[in-house]
């Protein structure tokens with residue numbers, strides 16, 4: 001899933017779980033500068049290094065804005081195994097749902113109105129492979 005973020009529609013999350021207020025990003029090794037796989041192309045090295053820096057800064061800014069708005073943000077690299085990623089997401093989802101339901105009334109719409117992200121109507125999905 002590609003879900004546009006409310007504060008900047010050009011930025012997208014990969015998976016959003018509105019009821020757990022959990023946002024998941026799966027970052028590409030090249031564009032987001034994965035420490036294991038990123039290498040600066042020899043041609044136009046300065047351009048690519050600058051591009052990577054801007055992407056990293058934007059990622060950090062996206063995370064900070066979401067967290068300020070009460071979201072739990074998880075980031076993975078595209079090289080991580082899908083089973084590892086889904087296990088970690090499932091674990092976090094269960095923990096967040098448990099902690100939220102213990103402090104909120106069991107109204108199914110109660111937290112859909114919270115926050116500024118217009119993601120509440122989206123279905124919760126599974127990670128793409």
Ligand SMILES: [Zn+2]
Nearest residue numbers: 029034037079
């Ligand atoms: Zn990588």
